[in-house]
Structures are given as structure tokens and as C-alpha cells.
Amino acid sequence: MQLFLALCFLLGIPSGAPDIHSLKYFFTAASNVPNFPEFVNVGLVDEVEISHYDSNTRRKVPKQDWMNKVTEEDPEYWERYTERNLGRQQTFKANIEILKQHLNQTGGVHIYQWMVGCEWDDETDEVVNAFDQDGYDGEDFISFDLKTETWITPVPQAVPTKHKWNSNKAEMDYRKHYLTTECVDWLKKYVEFGRSSLMRKDLPSVSLLQKTPSSPLTCHATGFYPDRADLFWKKDEEELHEDVVKGEILPNHDGSFQMSVDLDLSGLKDEDWGRYSCVFHLAGGQEVSKRLDKRDIRTNWKTNDGGFPTGAAAGGVVAALLLLTGCIMGLICLKKPPQGKVETLLVQVSSFGCSSSVISPLPFRHK
Missing domain, CATH: 3.30.500.10 (MHC class I-like antigen recognition-like)
Known part of the structure; x- marks a missing residue:
């Protein structure tokens, strides 16, 4: 067990x-x-x-x-x-x-x-x-x-x-x-x-996140419902299983869910970037696809001149997104x-704490 x-x-x-x-x-x-x-x-x-x-x-x-x-x-x-x-x-x-x-x-x-x-x-x-x-x-x-x-x-x-x-x-x-x-x-x-x-079905927002140029690229989907979903990388039309690390589905404080999947870019050639895409699939057939594009990658990595690379979001926003992957509903x-x-x-997320049962009375049990 x-x-x-x-x-x-x-x-x-x-x-x-x-x-x-x-x-x-x-x-x-x-x-x-x-x-x-x-x-x-x-x-x-x-x-x-x-x-x-x-x-x-x-x-x-x-x-x-x-x-x-x-x-x-x-x-x-x-x-x-x-x-x-x-x-x-x-x-x-x-x-x-x-x-x-x-x-x-x-x-x-x-x-x-x-x-x-x-x-x-x-x-x-x-x-x-x-x-x-x-x-x-x-x-x-x-x-x-x-x-x-x-x-x-x-x-x-x-x-x-x-x-x-x-x-x-x-x-x-x-x-x-x-x-x-x-x-x-x-x-x-x-x-x-x-x-x-x-019984509602909500599609997520999908972002490409990367800590540094040498880090794996994270495809992060958040805000979807229900949790019967999949997130994966594919090259052309074939799902990738090598150089990929898939995370668990985690709950958000508002009752929706999030998940992420990492892709190792170390062996990826520049001319092949457009052949890769991250695909979110919700039970029932609805999908969201995001093609791999350097301009869409959000990062908190700074260049030598103190600026951010092209397409980078504010560091605080990205840091918050990355931290979300570790939140587990205050449990x-x-x-x-x-x-x-x-x-x-x-781990506590906002005011979303543990909750109680509405269960019929069960016998108190002593060991």
C-alpha cells in the first residue's frame, strides 16, 4: 500500500x-x-x-x-x-x-x-x-x-x-x-x-516560462476546469515523450486547476523551433495549442545590459506564475x-484553507 x-x-x-x-x-x-x-x-x-x-x-x-x-x-x-x-x-x-x-x-x-x-x-x-x-x-x-x-x-x-x-x-x-x-x-x-x-468547462490561459536560457522551457496552463485534462509537447503532429517532464494537476484557490510540462531545449536547433507546440486537451475534446516562439517566452532572466530579453514579462509576474505550480490548495x-x-x-494559498465535511455522523473511533 x-x-x-x-x-x-x-x-x-x-x-x-x-x-x-x-x-x-x-x-x-x-x-x-x-x-x-x-x-x-x-x-x-x-x-x-x-x-x-x-x-x-x-x-x-x-x-x-x-x-x-x-x-x-x-x-x-x-x-x-x-x-x-x-x-x-x-x-x-x-x-x-x-x-x-x-x-x-x-x-x-x-x-x-x-x-x-x-x-x-x-x-x-x-x-x-x-x-x-x-x-x-x-x-x-x-x-x-x-x-x-x-x-x-x-x-x-x-x-x-x-x-x-x-x-x-x-x-x-x-x-x-x-x-x-x-x-x-x-x-x-x-x-x-x-x-x-x-459541470462547467473552462479552457486555460497557456504561457511559456523559462528561468534562464539554459533552463527547461515550461508550458504552464492555469484556470481550466474540470481536472480531467492533459498537457503535452508535440513536434509536428507527434506527441513527445523524451526530454519532457510532466507535472501534476494542482488546484487553484478559485476552484480551477493548473498544470505544467517542461521541455529540454538543449538539443533543439533554431530552425526546428516552429515545429514544436504545447497542447492542452480538456476532456470532451476542446484544445488550446501554443506554438513554440522565442518572442512568447516569459522570463525573469536579465541580459548583460540590465534589460530583459525580447518577449519577457515582468520578473515579479513570472515568479508568481512559477510559484503557483507549488501551491496545493492549502492542504x-x-x-x-x-x-x-x-x-x-x-502550504496555504490566500484565504483558501482547509474545509470541513458535510458528512452524516460517523462513529468516533479510538485506536
Whole structure:
């Protein structure tokens, strides 16, 4: 099982499958992480943030205007789920202390994470996928296998927890019911609330960026929606796979997405420049193509006379564009350095922070 990089990796929407929708909830409890809440609850529909709760604000609030429609059926909705998250906050904090005792840990930074959600095909009305997994200190800890209806773990430290949870048949029955029924019912409701926004298709602006004349050339596309898209370099009409480094699709603060692909220019002859182009392809067939032209390259590299090369944009603008490729929606990435300590990377974009779930109540679970 892969490293549980909770809140950073994007599960599940298959490329080129516009009828697949996803509902995902991320819960994170942090111990001794500076300038970050002790508890954060994130909810996403089709990778779009829908709501927010954290232990600093202690309020659950909608992050999309269309999420306010939930109060048309249930006026007390936000207040009730605020109280529910206040309870979860204490439970998750306790989970960290329990795990620290079980693992003979004392101080230091520790992160406990829970991810749960489902995917649904709008066209066939089938449940495509469902997931429920816990992570601790940046690694998978335990997860629910829907096919076998049992808890599984990749680490020996979680074996006692696995046996304990597998002996609770009623809990596992509820878990299955939630993942295959309740989660999908909520997802259908949210998709209907936000259909005009979630089903839109926006083409990006495409820029050519280069730090220095010897650096790879970056083709950067930003502002597209949805995230089922591809960006690639081609020579004449053939897609290039050598001398190309493709980046991941990342979310922007406004709910749109961005991505980039680098091209090594070291072996490129001047007479061949016009044969190259960067192509953005959105699911459904829409494309944006930008032919390679030195005059269109934006850079913050200065010439010997102190000026900028032809076609260069202001350095600050380009720097901002380049920095965007590292932004990950204000979520948390965790990795395990060789020393065994958890390195916590906290990236926040503007006021777009973590958001909370609008999930039906799930049992509080202690390790």
C-alpha cells in the first residue's frame, strides 16, 4: 500500500470520464505543529472545496454559494455539524495520545489522519469506488476493504486495532452502508446543488516560462476546469515523450486547476523551433495549442545590459506564475525523512484553507 500522503494526493476521478463524481472527506489532527490548527476537517466534491471547519474558528461554514441550499431542507444543518465536529476534534486529539502510548512515543510532531469518501457514475448510477483509511505520521495505518468487508493494515503496529475492529460486525455493516449508500446519496445531492458550477468547462490561459536560457522551457496552463485534462509537447503532429517532464494537476484557490510540462531545449536547433507546440486537451475534446516562439517566452532572466530579453514579462509576474505550480490548495503534505522524524509541509494559498465535511455522523473511533 502506498504512503498515505493525506490531503495531497487526489484519489480516483479517472481521466477522460466526465460522468464520474467524487465526494471526499479529510480529517487531520495535529500535535505540536506550529501555526496550524489542532484539528481540520476538509470536504471536497469533484476536488472542489465545499465547506470548512477547524479548531481555531470552531465553526462549520460553506465554501461554495450553492452549498447554502442544504439549509433549505435543514435550517439547523450548519449548527448541528459544528457541534459534531467539536466532538470529533476531541476524539481525534485523543487518538494521537493513544497511538503515542501504543508506539512508545513522547514529544515531537505527530499527525493523525482519516480519509473517507466515494465515487459515483452519473451516467450508469453505479458506485465506482469507495475508501475509508487512516494514516499516522505520514504513513498508512489501517483501511477498510470494501470487497472483503474487513479492516486491513500494512504495518504490524496496527494489527491489534485490525483484530478489534474486525470483531465489531455491526460497525463494519454500518461502514459498508455508509460507503455504498449514504455517501453516494450525499454526493448526488451536492452534484445537483452545484451542477451548473461543477459541470462547467473552462479552457486555460497557456504561457511559456523559462528561468534562464539554459533552463527547461515550461508550458504552464492555469484556470481550466474540470481536472480531467492533459498537457503535452508535440513536434509536428507527434506527441513527445523524451526530454519532457510532466507535472501534476494542482488546484487553484478559485476552484480551477493548473498544470505544467517542461521541455529540454538543449538539443533543439533554431530552425526546428516552429515545429514544436504545447497542447492542452480538456476532456470532451476542446484544445488550446501554443506554438513554440522565442518572442512568447516569459522570463525573469536579465541580459548583460540590465534589460530583459525580447518577449519577457515582468520578473515579479513570472515568479508568481512559477510559484503557483507549488501551491496545493492549502492542504497538508507529509513525508517521512530518513531520520524517522515527520516533516510537515503546510502550504496555504490566500484565504483558501482547509474545509470541513458535510458528512452524516460517523462513529468516533479510538485506536
